Amino acid sequence: xxxxxxxxxxxxxxxxxxxxxxxxxxxxxxxxxxVRAGQVTIRLPxxxxxxxxxxxxxxxxxxxxxxxxxxxxGFTLFPxxxxxxxxxxxxxxxxxxxxxxxxxxxxxxxxxxTLTICQLDVWGVAGEARKHVATGMQTLICMKDRxxxxxxx
Amino acid sequence: xxxxxxxxxxxxxxxxxxxxxxxxxxxxxxxxxxVRAGQVTIRLPxxxxxxxxxxxxxxxxxxxxxxxxxxxxGFTLFPxxxxxxxxxxxxxxxxxxxxxxxxxxxxxxxxxxTLTICQLDVWGVAGEARKHVATGMQTLICMKDRxxxxxxx
Amino acid sequence: xxxxxxxxxxxxxxxxxxxxxxxxxxxxxxxxxxVRAGQVTIRLPxxxxxxxxxxxxxxxxxxxxxxxxxxxxGFTLFPxxxxxxxxxxxxxxxxxxxxxxxxxxxxxxxxxxTLTICQLDVWGVAGEARKHVATGMQTLICMKDRxxxxxxx
Amino acid sequence: xxxxxxxxxxxxxxxxxxxxxxxxxxxxxxxxxxVRAGQVTIRLPxxxxxxxxxxxxxxxxxxxxxxxxxxxxGFTLFPxxxxxxxxxxxxxxxxxxxxxxxxxxxxxxxxxxTLTICQLDVWGVAGEARKHVATGMQTLICMKDRxxxxxxx
Numbered sequence: 001x002x003x004x005x006x007x008x009x010x011x012x013x014x015x016x017x018x019x020x021x022x023x024x025x026x027x028x029x030x031x032x033x034x035v036r037a038g039q040v041t042i043r044l045p046x047x048x049x050x051x052x053x054x055x056x057x058x059x060x061x062x063x064x065x066x067x068x069x070x071x072x073x074g075f076t077l078f079p080x081x082x083x084x085x086x087x088x089x090x091x092x093x094x095x096x097x098x099x100x101x102x103x104x105x106x107x108x109x110x111x112x113x114t115l116t117i118c119q120l121d122v123w124g125v126a127g128e129a130r131k132h133v134a135t136g137m138q139t140l141i142c143m144k145d146r147x148x149x150x151x152x153x
Numbered sequence: 154x155x156x157x158x159x160x161x162x163x164x165x166x167x168x169x170x171x172x173x174x175x176x177x178x179x180x181x182x183x184x185x186x187x188v189r190a191g192q193v194t195i196r197l198p199x200x201x202x203x204x205x206x207x208x209x210x211x212x213x214x215x216x217x218x219x220x221x222x223x224x225x226x227g228f229t230l231f232p233x234x235x236x237x238x239x240x241x242x243x244x245x246x247x248x249x250x251x252x253x254x255x256x257x258x259x260x261x262x263x264x265x266x267t268l269t270i271c272q273l274d275v276w277g278v279a280g281e282a283r284k285h286v287a288t289g290m291q292t293l294i295c296m297k298d299r300x301x302x303x304x305x306x
Numbered sequence: 307x308x309x310x311x312x313x314x315x316x317x318x319x320x321x322x323x324x325x326x327x328x329x330x331x332x333x334x335x336x337x338x339x340x341v342r343a344g345q346v347t348i349r350l351p352x353x354x355x356x357x358x359x360x361x362x363x364x365x366x367x368x369x370x371x372x373x374x375x376x377x378x379x380g381f382t383l384f385p386x387x388x389x390x391x392x393x394x395x396x397x398x399x400x401x402x403x404x405x406x407x408x409x410x411x412x413x414x415x416x417x418x419x420t421l422t423i424c425q426l427d428v429w430g431v432a433g434e435a436r437k438h439v440a441t442g443m444q445t446l447i448c449m450k451d452r453x454x455x456x457x458x459x
Numbered sequence: 460x461x462x463x464x465x466x467x468x469x470x471x472x473x474x475x476x477x478x479x480x481x482x483x484x485x486x487x488x489x490x491x492x493x494v495r496a497g498q499v500t501i502r503l504p505x506x507x508x509x510x511x512x513x514x515x516x517x518x519x520x521x522x523x524x525x526x527x528x529x530x531x532x533g534f535t536l537f538p539x540x541x542x543x544x545x546x547x548x549x550x551x552x553x554x555x556x557x558x559x560x561x562x563x564x565x566x567x568x569x570x571x572x573t574l575t576i577c578q579l580d581v582w583g584v585a586g587e588a589r590k591h592v593a594t595g596m597q598t599l600i601c602m603k604d605r606x607x608x609x610x611x612x
Contacts, residue, residue: 023204024211051176058177060217090243110553247416330517333508355486364483366523396549
């Protein structure tokens with residue numbers, strides 16, 4: 001298997017199902033538009049509710065979808081019955097984040113038994129134009145034998 | 154002046170006014186609870202709309218308030234008529250982010266003419282309990298002669 | 307036990323012994339000057355062999371001692387028979403690194419079963435003057451049942 | 460001009476000349492093996508003087524050449540008479556750094572007037588085998604009207 005290959009329907013389903021349990025992604029209006037092996041894309045349409053003080057997308061929104069894209073990119077490669085946590089991530093905000101929507105791509109660079117490293121990139125898309133607005137790096141940890149379900153209660 | 158000193162009413166007002174223009178902060182329900190010289194606190198009460206897949210606060214929300222806290226901590230030290238942009242930031246998510254609310258404190262470590270470095274810390278607070286859930290670092294750039302106003306139009 | 311407490315002679319000895327096996331530290335001329343629980347100090351005297359193009363300490367040397375200081379800070383808290391690896395680290399170089407020597411302090415912020423997070427700080431010291439030249443953050447992994455010995459051969 | 464294009468002899472010469480003034484690079488035994496527009500390669504042959512406690516390359520050496528590779532990648536794009544400083548960098552150490560030599564490639568992702576962002580990658584090379592051992596990101600600042608010369612004295 002190569003990073004970017006198609007995934008099985010089972011993996012696509014459990015990845016989308018976990019994403020659907022992220023209250024923040026729904027609240028922001030984010031959508032998971034592609035699930036590949038070790039590579040996930042999330043799209044976030046512009047809304048005034050997502051802005052910083054100059055009217056661009058707030059770095060918090062940019063980072064939120066980048067973090068989820070990377071986390072689920074790693075998750076597609078994890079064994080069934082495990083879940084994913086972000087250990088740390090770093091983002092460089094290279095241009096003002098604007099456009100009709102942002103598109104975040106998380107891509108696994110190194111998949112280990114315990115730790116997985118992802119590259120994170122975010123583009124601002126307006127019509128045909130596509131501008132690189134942020135790039136980052138993320139470390140994930142695979143929680144084995146801890147199914148990806150909401151905490152009980 | 155020392156980091157953590159009180160600020161003038163003018164600085165408090167323009168910092169709060171800029172924060173109030175961040176659509177994302179209002180939408181998430183975040184509140185700026187303290188403005189000091191080079192140190193700003195932002196509080197984010199728990200809501201199901203802010204969660205990740207296990208029911209904790211999503212790292213995107215944690216990062217959003219940490220980024221704003223650090224950005225405005227730097228902003229309190231900038232000359233009038235300038236604005237602030239985040240160059241990059243890095244967060245380590247050290248414990249599951251839970252509690253009645255999160256509290257992010259951004260604190261200037263080094264204030265330069267062009268670049269400012271902040272430490273970012275986030276706590277999860279529940280009653281008397283206060284748990285350190287994230288720590289990070291941030292680089293800001295001071296945009297001189299660019300007043301902190303929304304883009305025209 | 308608190309971070310910064312004295313360590314037992316056994317822990318001091320195995321920490322210094324591991325440090326002594328780091329060929330790079332000896333080659334650069336670095337010395338481990340203090341070992342406390344979760345907190346280690348390393349000193350690096352100035353030499354022209356350590357400079358960057360303007361005659362200051364090269365960020366590579368600054369980072370090398372910061373990384374070792376943090377790694378051994380974590381190591382003091384690990385169970386016997388385990389070893390330490392750096393997962394990632396991030397450094398902000400806040401002032402030109404100069405002085406008679408650099409002093410790096412690594413300090414554990416969060417000690418987990420698998421992962422440990424450290425804060426890294428480096429000062430440039432010249433006589434009585436002590437200037438903060440770099441600050442950073444580091445993630446370590448504890449390799450259990452892998453004694454801290456050189457690879458065989 | 461594209462990243463990776465050949466550079467003029469003038470740019471190649473002033474980049475190699477600045478590298479030659481880095482005392483640490485010479486002391487470690489590092490060599491700048493390729494200078495392209497926005498992309499520089501540095502090679503570091505293995506020596507016991509470069510190791511950490513398990514006999515692999517120390518992360519400090521890995522980081523030193525990665526930092527220099529990125530710094531000079533940015534420098535190739537700077538106007539004459541300016542110099543480069545690293546603002547911050549972050550490295551993920553994804554595999555034990557071993558081999559006959561390490562090869563670090565710094566590559567500009569975004570070149571701005573003041574700040575430049577680079578991707579950093581390091582490989583361990585042994586015969587035909589080439590293993591990705593570290594990946595990172597770096598922020599540089601262009602110091603205008605400050606020629607790249609050693610401090611006076």
